[in-house]
Amino acid sequence: RDRDIHLFYAIPPTLPRYYDGDPTRIRQILVNLLSNAIKFTEQGQIKIEVGAQEGMLHIAVSDTGIGISTARQGELFQPFTQAEASTTRLFGGTGLGLALCKRLTDLMQGTITIDSRPGSGSRFTISLPLAVNQDLSMQDVALPQTEVALLCPMPEWQSLIVPHLQAWGIKT
Ligand code: ADP
Numbered sequence: 001r002d003r004d005i006h007l008f009y010a011i012p013p014t015l016p017r018y019y020d021g022d023p024t025r026i027r028q029i030l031v032n033l034l035s036n037a038i039k040f041t042e043q044g045q046i047k048i049e050v051g052a053q054e055g056m057l058h059i060a061v062s063d064t065g066i067g068i069s070t071a072r073q074g075e076l077f078q079p080f081t082q083a084e085a086s087t088t089r090l091f092g093g094t095g096l097g098l099a100l101c102k103r104l105t106d107l108m109q110g111t112i113t114i115d116s117r118p119g120s121g122s123r124f125t126i127s128l129p130l131a132v133n134q135d136l137s138m139q140d141v142a143l144p145q146t147e148v149a150l151l152c153p154m155p156e157w158q159s160l161i162v163p164h165l166q167a168w169g170i171k172t
Contacts, residue, residue, distance in 0.1 A: 005041055009048040018136035019057055021128060025104050026059075029112075032097040033061040033124045039091055040122070041065030056110075057130045062123035068116040076114070077102040101126070 030048075037046045044064030051058045068076065072083045079099040082088060087095075098112075101124075105112045108128050116122035 003041075004043050005038060006045045007048075008045060009050075011050045015050060015052055016132040016137040018133035019130035020133050021057075021130045022108065025108065026126075026128070029101045029104055029126055030059065030061065032101050033126075036097060036124075037061055037063035037065065037122070039093070044121070055129055055131075056127045058125055058127045060123055060125040062121060064121040067118040067120050067122055068114065069118050073114045073116060077112070 034046065034048075041063040042065065046061070046063045049058075049060045049062070068083045075081050076083065076095075076098050080095040081099075082093065082095045087093065102112055105126050105128065110126055110128035112124060112126050114122060114124055
């Protein structure tokens, strides 16, 4: 809010609501990607897009931040690697988040890819081979519009949202 960054998400209404997967690990990846998106974006927007194709669930986190040069993109999944020598000084961080995301997506037989241009922003996409949970998806349980706030590391958002989620019987 301080930096005037807006968070959006797009989930097609036709997408099944439930997949069999490891929510803790998927949330860990998304929190990492979203934390980076917020950290490296001065202003503009951060978008979460979800889609499915040929047995794969795709989740993309994109931002309008500083971006990453093509030359550095491949190395960022190595532990303790940052795009620039100045990154720690300017933004802090350890260079471990993306290595963790890569390790976790590999363990789930998935992939993680970057599409980024310096100055224009970055888009990280995870693709996971998750099967639709037919039983739960058959029940018409609408995803609360605010559920995305759980993924957002801004504590003030969470404290506003959590009581509502609990009132709706959603575990927080
Ligand atoms: P950390 O964020 O702790 O430095 P990560 O492994 O999460 O470590 O990220 C590694 C590096 O990749 C970051 O230091 C930064 O240089 C670059 N990076 C990651 N995400 C983004 C992003 N959304 N926009 C620009 N650069 C990014």
